[in-house]
Amino acid sequence: MKTIKVNIVTPDGPVYDSEVNMLIANTATGEIGVLPGHIPMVAPLQVGAVRMKTDGKTTDIVAVSGGFLEVRPEKVTILAQAAEVASAIDVTRAKEAMKRAEERLAQTKQDDLDFKRADLSLRRATNRINVYEGNI
Amino acid sequence: MASLRDIKNRISSTKKTSQITRAMQMVSASKLNRAELNAKAFVPYMGKISDVVSAIASGTADSGHPMLLSRPVKKTAYLVITSDRGLAGAYNSNVIRAVTNAIRDRHTSVDEYVVFAIGRVGRDFFVKRGANVIESVVALPDHPSFADIKEIARKAVGMFTDGTYDELYMYYSHYVSAIQQEVTGQKVLPLTDIATTNSGANASYEFEPSGEAILEVLLPQYAESLIYGALLDGKASEHASRMTAMKSATDNASDLIGSLTLSFNRARQAAITQEITEIVGGVAALE
Numbered sequence: 001m002k003t004i005k006v007n008i009v010t011p012d013g014p015v016y017d018s019e020v021n022m023l024i025a026n027t028a029t030g031e032i033g034v035l036p037g038h039i040p041m042v043a044p045l046q047v048g049a050v051r052m053k054t055d056g057k058t059t060d061i062v063a064v065s066g067g068f069l070e071v072r073p074e075k076v077t078i079l080a081q082a083a084e085v086a087s088a089i090d091v092t093r094a095k096e097a098m099k100r101a102e103e104r105l106a107q108t109k110q111d112d113l114d115f116k117r118a119d120l121s122l123r124r125a126t127n128r129i130n131v132y133e134g135n136i
Numbered sequence: 137m138a139s140l141r142d143i144k145n146r147i148s149s150t151k152k153t154s155q156i157t158r159a160m161q162m163v164s165a166s167k168l169n170r171a172e173l174n175a176k177a178f179v180p181y182m183g184k185i186s187d188v189v190s191a192i193a194s195g196t197a198d199s200g201h202p203m204l205l206s207r208p209v210k211k212t213a214y215l216v217i218t219s220d221r222g223l224a225g226a227y228n229s230n231v232i233r234a235v236t237n238a239i240r241d242r243h244t245s246v247d248e249y250v251v252f253a254i255g256r257v258g259r260d261f262f263v264k265r266g267a268n269v270i271e272s273v274v275a276l277p278d279h280p281s282f283a284d285i286k287e288i289a290r291k292a293v294g295m296f297t298d299g300t301y302d303e304l305y306m307y308y309s310h311y312v313s314a315i316q317q318e319v320t321g322q323k324v325l326p327l328t329d330i331a332t333t334n335s336g337a338n339a340s341y342e343f344e345p346s347g348e349a350i351l352e353v354l355l356p357q358y359a360e361s362l363i364y365g366a367l368l369d370g371k372a373s374e375h376a377s378r379m380t381a382m383k384s385a386t387d388n389a390s391d392l393i394g395s396l397t398l399s400f401n402r403a404r405q406a407a408i409t410q411e412i413t414e415i416v417g418g419v420a421a422l423e
Contacts (some may be wrong), residue, residue: 009184011282011364013177028353029345042192043344044353068353070188070341079185081282081357 004036006052008062008078016062016085020052023076025069034071041071047123049131050078061086063131065124089132098125140407147393154389159409160223161382167278168314168375172406174279182365189358192347201348202297203355206326212242212249212302215292215324217308217370218258220274221255223383225310225332227259227317229375234319235307250301252292254285270295280371282364289360296325306419308366309373315380324362327355356362
Protein backbone atom coordinates (compact mmCIF):
# COMPACT_ATOMS: atom_id res chain seq x y z
CA MET A 1 0.00 0.00 0.00
CA LYS A 2 1.23 3.48 -0.78
CA THR A 3 2.21 5.72 2.08
CA ILE A 4 2.55 9.43 2.70
CA LYS A 5 4.95 11.12 5.09
CA VAL A 6 3.40 13.04 7.99
CA ASN A 7 5.23 15.66 10.04
CA ILE A 8 3.66 17.43 12.99
CA VAL A 9 5.79 20.33 14.16
CA THR A 10 5.36 22.80 17.05
CA PRO A 11 7.57 25.68 18.20
CA ASP A 12 8.92 23.37 20.92
CA GLY A 13 10.09 20.81 18.39
CA PRO A 14 8.77 17.98 16.20
CA VAL A 15 5.97 15.91 17.73
CA TYR A 16 5.22 13.23 15.16
CA ASP A 17 7.13 11.99 12.13
CA SER A 18 6.09 8.82 10.32
CA GLU A 19 4.89 7.19 7.09
CA VAL A 20 1.12 6.59 7.08
CA ASN A 21 -1.57 5.27 4.74
CA MET A 22 -4.17 7.89 5.51
CA LEU A 23 -4.57 11.02 7.57
CA ILE A 24 -7.86 12.41 8.87
CA ALA A 25 -8.04 15.94 10.26
CA ASN A 26 -10.61 18.52 11.29
CA THR A 27 -10.19 21.60 9.13
CA ALA A 28 -12.08 24.84 9.63
CA THR A 29 -14.58 23.82 6.96
CA GLY A 30 -15.00 20.19 8.02
CA GLU A 31 -13.33 16.85 8.32
CA ILE A 32 -11.02 15.77 5.50
CA GLY A 33 -9.10 12.62 4.74
CA VAL A 34 -5.76 12.77 2.94
CA LEU A 35 -4.39 9.86 0.95
CA PRO A 36 -1.00 9.58 -0.79
CA GLY A 37 -0.91 11.63 -3.99
CA HIS A 38 -3.29 14.35 -2.80
CA ILE A 39 -3.08 17.66 -4.68
CA PRO A 40 -1.15 20.44 -2.88
CA MET A 41 -3.44 22.09 -0.38
CA VAL A 42 -3.37 24.36 2.65
CA ALA A 43 -6.15 24.52 5.24
CA PRO A 44 -6.49 25.89 8.76
CA LEU A 45 -7.27 23.32 11.46
CA GLN A 46 -9.78 23.29 14.28
CA VAL A 47 -8.89 22.26 17.79
CA GLY A 48 -9.23 18.51 17.51
CA ALA A 49 -7.67 15.14 16.98
CA VAL A 50 -5.65 14.18 13.94
CA ARG A 51 -5.83 10.47 13.13
CA MET A 52 -3.18 8.62 11.17
CA LYS A 53 -3.90 5.12 9.86
CA THR A 54 -0.57 3.39 9.66
CA ASP A 55 -0.97 -0.21 8.42
CA GLY A 56 -4.69 -0.52 7.94
CA LYS A 57 -5.27 -1.56 11.53
CA THR A 58 -3.59 0.72 14.05
CA THR A 59 -4.40 4.40 14.31
CA ASP A 60 -2.09 7.03 15.78
CA ILE A 61 -3.88 9.96 17.37
CA VAL A 62 -2.40 13.40 18.00
CA ALA A 63 -4.20 16.22 19.81
CA VAL A 64 -3.73 19.46 17.89
CA SER A 65 -4.62 22.94 19.18
CA GLY A 66 -5.34 24.85 16.00
CA GLY A 67 -2.66 25.63 13.47
CA PHE A 68 -2.81 24.54 9.85
CA LEU A 69 -2.27 21.67 7.47
CA GLU A 70 -0.05 21.72 4.40
CA VAL A 71 -0.46 18.88 1.92
CA ARG A 72 1.90 17.97 -0.90
CA PRO A 73 1.61 14.80 -2.99
CA GLU A 74 4.28 12.96 -1.02
CA LYS A 75 4.21 14.80 2.29
CA VAL A 76 1.85 16.31 4.88
CA THR A 77 3.01 18.91 7.37
CA ILE A 78 0.95 20.14 10.30
CA LEU A 79 2.15 23.32 11.96
CA ALA A 80 0.48 23.95 15.30
CA GLN A 81 1.32 26.05 18.32
CA ALA A 82 0.68 23.02 20.52
CA ALA A 83 0.29 19.33 19.74
CA GLU A 84 0.71 16.15 21.76
CA VAL A 85 0.62 12.42 21.07
CA ALA A 86 -1.66 10.59 23.49
CA SER A 87 1.15 9.35 25.72
CA ALA A 88 2.60 12.86 26.18
CA ILE A 89 -0.62 14.46 27.43
CA ASP A 90 -0.69 15.72 31.00
CA VAL A 91 -4.22 14.63 31.74
CA THR A 92 -4.49 16.04 35.28
CA ARG A 93 -3.52 19.45 33.94
CA ALA A 94 -6.07 19.15 31.15
CA LYS A 95 -8.77 18.23 33.66
CA GLU A 96 -7.92 21.23 35.82
CA ALA A 97 -8.00 23.48 32.74
CA MET A 98 -11.41 22.06 31.84
CA LYS A 99 -12.77 22.80 35.31
CA ARG A 100 -11.41 26.36 35.27
CA ALA A 101 -12.84 27.00 31.82
CA GLU A 102 -16.27 25.67 32.80
CA GLU A 103 -16.35 27.91 35.87
CA ARG A 104 -15.41 30.92 33.80
CA LEU A 105 -18.01 30.09 31.17
CA ALA A 106 -20.69 30.02 33.87
CA GLN A 107 -19.68 33.47 35.09
CA THR A 108 -19.14 35.49 31.91
CA LYS A 109 -21.60 36.65 29.30
CA GLN A 110 -21.89 35.18 25.80
CA ASP A 111 -20.55 38.15 23.85
CA ASP A 112 -17.59 38.75 26.13
CA LEU A 113 -14.02 38.30 24.91
CA ASP A 114 -13.34 36.20 28.00
CA PHE A 115 -16.19 33.92 27.04
CA LYS A 116 -14.57 33.15 23.70
CA ARG A 117 -11.24 32.57 25.36
CA ALA A 118 -12.73 30.25 27.97
CA ASP A 119 -14.67 28.40 25.30
CA LEU A 120 -11.50 27.84 23.32
CA SER A 121 -9.54 26.62 26.32
CA LEU A 122 -12.43 24.30 27.23
CA ARG A 123 -12.30 22.83 23.74
CA ARG A 124 -8.54 22.37 23.96
CA ALA A 125 -8.85 20.65 27.33
CA THR A 126 -11.67 18.29 26.29
CA ASN A 127 -9.78 17.48 23.12
CA ARG A 128 -6.70 16.51 25.12
CA ILE A 129 -8.75 14.37 27.51
CA ASN A 130 -10.52 12.64 24.62
CA VAL A 131 -7.29 11.87 22.86
CA TYR A 132 -5.73 10.63 26.10
CA GLU A 133 -8.63 8.29 26.78
CA GLY A 134 -8.80 7.26 23.15
CA ASN A 135 -12.52 7.93 22.56
CA ILE A 136 -12.53 9.76 19.27
CA MET B 137 52.75 49.20 52.80
CA ALA B 138 49.88 46.91 53.66
CA SER B 139 50.49 44.58 56.54
CA LEU B 140 50.92 40.84 56.04
CA ARG B 141 47.52 40.07 57.50
CA ASP B 142 45.73 42.58 55.22
CA ILE B 143 47.25 41.03 52.15
CA LYS B 144 46.37 37.55 53.33
CA ASN B 145 42.74 38.59 53.84
CA ARG B 146 42.53 40.05 50.35
CA ILE B 147 43.98 36.91 48.82
CA SER B 148 41.47 34.66 50.52
CA SER B 149 38.47 36.86 49.66
CA THR B 150 39.54 37.07 46.00
CA LYS B 151 39.88 33.31 45.97
CA LYS B 152 36.33 32.90 47.23
CA THR B 153 35.00 35.29 44.60
CA SER B 154 36.78 33.41 41.86
CA GLN B 155 35.27 30.14 43.07
CA ILE B 156 31.82 31.66 42.71
CA THR B 157 32.47 33.11 39.27
CA ARG B 158 33.97 29.83 38.09
CA ALA B 159 30.86 27.96 39.25
CA MET B 160 28.62 30.51 37.50
CA GLN B 161 30.66 30.11 34.34
CA MET B 162 30.11 26.37 34.34
CA VAL B 163 26.39 26.73 35.07
CA SER B 164 26.04 29.15 32.14
CA ALA B 165 27.99 26.82 29.89
CA SER B 166 25.57 23.99 30.49
CA LYS B 167 22.55 26.29 30.14
CA LEU B 168 23.99 27.54 26.86
CA ASN B 169 24.10 23.96 25.62
CA ARG B 170 20.41 23.48 26.36
CA ALA B 171 19.51 26.86 24.88
CA GLU B 172 21.31 25.98 21.66
CA LEU B 173 19.39 22.71 21.46
CA ASN B 174 16.11 24.55 22.01
CA ALA B 175 16.93 27.02 19.27
CA LYS B 176 17.75 24.11 16.98
CA ALA B 177 14.46 22.34 17.74
CA PHE B 178 12.65 25.48 16.65
CA VAL B 179 14.36 25.75 13.25
CA PRO B 180 12.20 23.17 11.38
CA TYR B 181 8.99 24.85 12.55
CA MET B 182 10.16 28.31 11.54
CA GLY B 183 11.50 27.07 8.20
CA LYS B 184 8.22 25.35 7.38
CA ILE B 185 6.02 28.22 8.40
CA SER B 186 7.99 30.77 6.38
CA ASP B 187 7.89 28.45 3.36
CA VAL B 188 4.13 28.24 3.50
CA VAL B 189 3.64 31.92 4.28
CA SER B 190 5.73 33.05 1.34
CA ALA B 191 4.05 30.54 -0.98
CA ILE B 192 0.60 31.74 0.00
CA ALA B 193 1.43 35.41 0.23
CA SER B 194 2.90 35.39 -3.28
CA GLY B 195 0.00 33.32 -4.62
CA THR B 196 -2.48 35.87 -3.30
CA ALA B 197 -0.29 38.93 -3.65
CA ASP B 198 -3.13 41.41 -3.84
CA SER B 199 -4.98 39.97 -0.88
CA GLY B 200 -4.75 43.26 0.98
CA HIS B 201 -4.48 41.54 4.32
CA PRO B 202 -3.85 44.26 6.93
CA MET B 203 -0.75 42.54 8.29
CA LEU B 204 0.93 42.70 4.90
CA LEU B 205 0.26 46.37 4.18
CA SER B 206 2.38 49.22 5.43
CA ARG B 207 0.31 52.16 6.50
CA PRO B 208 1.28 55.70 7.55
CA VAL B 209 3.11 55.44 10.85
CA LYS B 210 1.58 57.37 13.71
CA LYS B 211 2.68 55.14 16.51
CA THR B 212 5.41 52.51 16.80
CA ALA B 213 5.82 49.59 19.15
CA TYR B 214 9.11 48.15 20.35
CA LEU B 215 9.48 44.67 21.69
CA VAL B 216 12.63 44.47 23.78
CA ILE B 217 14.12 41.16 24.86
CA THR B 218 16.52 41.36 27.78
CA SER B 219 17.41 39.12 30.70
CA ASP B 220 16.03 39.12 34.23
CA ARG B 221 19.39 39.30 35.94
CA GLY B 222 22.65 41.08 35.38
CA LEU B 223 26.17 39.66 35.57
CA ALA B 224 25.99 39.02 31.85
CA GLY B 225 28.55 41.54 30.66
CA ALA B 226 27.22 44.05 28.16
CA TYR B 227 24.30 41.84 27.09
CA ASN B 228 21.49 44.00 28.46
CA SER B 229 23.11 47.38 27.96
CA ASN B 230 23.81 46.65 24.29
CA VAL B 231 20.18 45.82 23.57
CA ILE B 232 18.88 48.76 25.56
CA ARG B 233 21.32 51.15 23.90
CA ALA B 234 20.18 50.02 20.44
CA VAL B 235 16.54 50.61 21.39
CA THR B 236 17.12 54.02 22.93
CA ASN B 237 19.15 55.09 19.90
CA ALA B 238 16.36 53.98 17.58
CA ILE B 239 13.77 55.77 19.69
CA ARG B 240 15.83 58.95 19.78
CA ASP B 241 16.28 58.92 16.02
CA ARG B 242 12.65 58.26 15.15
CA HIS B 243 10.56 59.97 17.79
CA THR B 244 10.33 63.31 19.47
CA SER B 245 7.83 62.58 22.22
CA VAL B 246 6.92 59.70 24.51
CA ASP B 247 3.42 59.50 22.99
CA GLU B 248 4.75 58.23 19.68
CA TYR B 249 5.84 54.82 20.86
CA VAL B 250 4.99 51.99 23.20
CA VAL B 251 7.16 49.24 24.62
CA PHE B 252 6.67 45.54 25.21
CA ALA B 253 9.30 44.17 27.55
CA ILE B 254 10.46 40.61 27.95
CA GLY B 255 12.92 40.50 30.85
CA ARG B 256 13.17 42.48 34.06
CA VAL B 257 16.16 44.65 33.14
CA GLY B 258 14.49 46.07 30.05
CA ARG B 259 11.15 46.57 31.77
CA ASP B 260 12.69 48.44 34.72
CA PHE B 261 14.73 50.64 32.40
CA PHE B 262 11.80 51.75 30.27
CA VAL B 263 9.40 52.16 33.20
CA LYS B 264 11.97 54.40 34.88
CA ARG B 265 12.41 56.43 31.70
CA GLY B 266 8.67 57.09 31.58
CA ALA B 267 7.99 55.07 28.42
CA ASN B 268 4.59 53.51 27.98
CA VAL B 269 5.25 49.85 28.81
CA ILE B 270 2.07 48.06 27.76
CA GLU B 271 2.93 44.57 28.80
CA SER B 272 5.89 42.77 30.25
CA VAL B 273 6.94 39.24 31.03
CA VAL B 274 9.53 38.68 33.72
CA ALA B 275 10.99 35.65 35.48
CA LEU B 276 10.88 33.45 32.40
CA PRO B 277 12.50 30.05 32.89
CA ASP B 278 15.92 29.48 31.33
CA HIS B 279 14.36 27.31 28.68
CA PRO B 280 11.07 29.01 27.86
CA SER B 281 8.32 27.11 26.09
CA PHE B 282 6.04 28.75 23.56
CA ALA B 283 3.22 28.86 26.12
CA ASP B 284 5.28 31.17 28.36
CA ILE B 285 5.23 34.06 25.89
CA LYS B 286 2.03 33.27 24.03
CA GLU B 287 0.12 36.02 25.86
CA ILE B 288 2.53 38.84 25.14
CA ALA B 289 3.11 37.71 21.54
CA ARG B 290 -0.61 37.52 20.89
CA LYS B 291 -1.13 40.94 22.40
CA ALA B 292 1.71 42.51 20.43
CA VAL B 293 0.29 41.13 17.18
CA GLY B 294 -3.33 41.82 18.13
CA MET B 295 -2.74 45.48 18.93
CA PHE B 296 -1.14 45.97 15.53
CA THR B 297 -4.22 44.48 13.89
CA ASP B 298 -6.45 46.74 16.02
CA GLY B 299 -4.55 49.74 14.71
CA THR B 300 -3.18 50.80 18.11
CA TYR B 301 0.20 51.16 16.43
CA ASP B 302 1.36 50.90 12.83
CA GLU B 303 4.74 49.22 13.15
CA LEU B 304 6.27 46.65 15.45
CA TYR B 305 10.02 46.40 15.87
CA MET B 306 11.80 43.75 17.85
CA TYR B 307 15.22 44.16 19.49
CA TYR B 308 17.20 41.24 20.77
CA SER B 309 20.69 39.87 20.87
CA HIS B 310 21.36 37.42 18.07
CA TYR B 311 23.51 34.43 18.98
CA VAL B 312 26.35 34.06 16.49
CA SER B 313 28.75 31.96 18.53
CA ALA B 314 29.70 31.48 22.18
CA ILE B 315 31.94 34.54 22.05
CA GLN B 316 30.01 36.68 19.61
CA GLN B 317 26.52 38.10 19.87
CA GLU B 318 24.99 40.80 17.72
CA VAL B 319 22.21 43.15 18.69
CA THR B 320 19.53 42.85 16.05
CA GLY B 321 16.67 45.20 15.32
CA GLN B 322 14.01 43.58 13.18
CA LYS B 323 10.74 44.86 11.79
CA VAL B 324 8.11 42.26 12.61
CA LEU B 325 4.98 43.99 11.43
CA PRO B 326 3.81 44.82 8.83
CA LEU B 327 5.21 41.76 7.08
CA THR B 328 6.45 43.56 3.99
CA ASP B 329 9.46 41.44 3.12
CA ILE B 330 8.03 37.93 2.89
CA ALA B 331 6.45 38.17 -0.54
CA THR B 332 9.86 38.74 -2.14
CA THR B 333 11.43 35.54 -0.76
CA ASN B 334 9.34 33.21 -2.86
CA SER B 335 10.82 30.03 -4.33
CA GLY B 336 8.12 29.89 -6.99
CA ALA B 337 8.27 26.09 -7.31
CA ASN B 338 5.36 25.25 -5.02
CA ALA B 339 3.05 28.21 -5.41
CA SER B 340 0.22 26.11 -6.83
CA TYR B 341 -1.62 25.29 -3.63
CA GLU B 342 -5.29 24.63 -3.36
CA PHE B 343 -6.69 26.80 -0.56
CA GLU B 344 -9.40 25.45 1.66
CA PRO B 345 -11.64 27.48 2.08
CA SER B 346 -9.71 30.47 0.58
CA GLY B 347 -6.34 32.14 0.56
CA GLU B 348 -7.62 35.06 2.62
CA ALA B 349 -9.08 32.79 5.30
CA ILE B 350 -5.79 30.96 5.63
CA LEU B 351 -3.76 34.14 5.86
CA GLU B 352 -6.11 35.17 8.65
CA VAL B 353 -4.92 32.17 10.69
CA LEU B 354 -1.42 31.91 9.37
CA LEU B 355 -0.03 35.43 9.60
CA PRO B 356 -0.63 35.95 13.33
CA GLN B 357 0.86 32.53 13.97
CA TYR B 358 3.85 33.47 11.82
CA ALA B 359 4.43 36.77 13.62
CA GLU B 360 4.14 35.11 17.02
CA SER B 361 6.65 32.49 15.92
CA LEU B 362 9.08 35.22 14.90
CA ILE B 363 8.87 36.61 18.41
CA TYR B 364 9.38 33.21 20.00
CA GLY B 365 12.37 32.54 17.75
CA ALA B 366 13.93 35.82 18.81
CA LEU B 367 13.39 34.90 22.45
CA LEU B 368 15.19 31.57 22.04
CA ASP B 369 17.98 33.35 20.21
CA GLY B 370 18.17 35.95 22.99
CA LYS B 371 18.31 33.29 25.68
CA ALA B 372 21.21 31.57 23.98
CA SER B 373 23.10 34.88 23.75
CA GLU B 374 22.30 35.65 27.37
CA HIS B 375 23.89 32.44 28.58
CA ALA B 376 26.81 32.86 26.19
CA SER B 377 27.58 36.38 27.33
CA ARG B 378 27.17 35.44 30.99
CA MET B 379 29.60 32.62 30.43
CA THR B 380 32.12 34.95 28.80
CA ALA B 381 31.69 37.58 31.51
CA MET B 382 32.20 35.03 34.26
CA LYS B 383 35.20 33.56 32.50
CA SER B 384 36.94 36.92 32.32
CA ALA B 385 36.00 37.58 35.97
CA THR B 386 37.67 34.31 36.94
CA ASP B 387 40.74 35.16 34.87
CA ASN B 388 40.98 38.60 36.42
CA ALA B 389 40.69 37.08 39.90
CA SER B 390 43.60 34.71 39.28
CA ASP B 391 45.72 37.57 37.93
CA LEU B 392 44.91 39.55 41.06
CA ILE B 393 45.72 36.60 43.31
CA GLY B 394 49.07 36.23 41.54
CA SER B 395 50.14 39.81 42.10
CA LEU B 396 48.85 39.79 45.68
CA THR B 397 50.82 36.64 46.45
CA LEU B 398 53.92 38.32 45.06
CA SER B 399 53.56 41.33 47.32
CA PHE B 400 52.71 39.05 50.25
CA ASN B 401 55.97 37.15 49.78
CA ARG B 402 57.89 40.38 49.36
CA ALA B 403 56.45 41.80 52.58
CA ARG B 404 57.21 38.62 54.46
CA GLN B 405 60.80 38.63 53.19
CA ALA B 406 61.19 42.27 54.16
CA ALA B 407 60.00 41.49 57.68
CA ILE B 408 62.51 38.62 58.02
CA THR B 409 65.38 40.75 56.71
CA GLN B 410 64.49 43.48 59.15
CA GLU B 411 64.49 41.02 62.06
CA ILE B 412 67.92 39.69 61.09
CA THR B 413 69.32 43.20 60.83
CA GLU B 414 67.98 43.98 64.28
CA ILE B 415 69.52 40.84 65.80
CA VAL B 416 72.85 41.46 64.13
CA GLY B 417 72.74 45.06 65.26
CA GLY B 418 71.98 43.96 68.85
CA VAL B 419 74.88 41.49 68.90
CA ALA B 420 77.25 44.10 67.50
CA ALA B 421 76.26 46.53 70.24
CA LEU B 422 77.10 43.93 72.94
CA GLU B 423 80.66 43.32 71.70
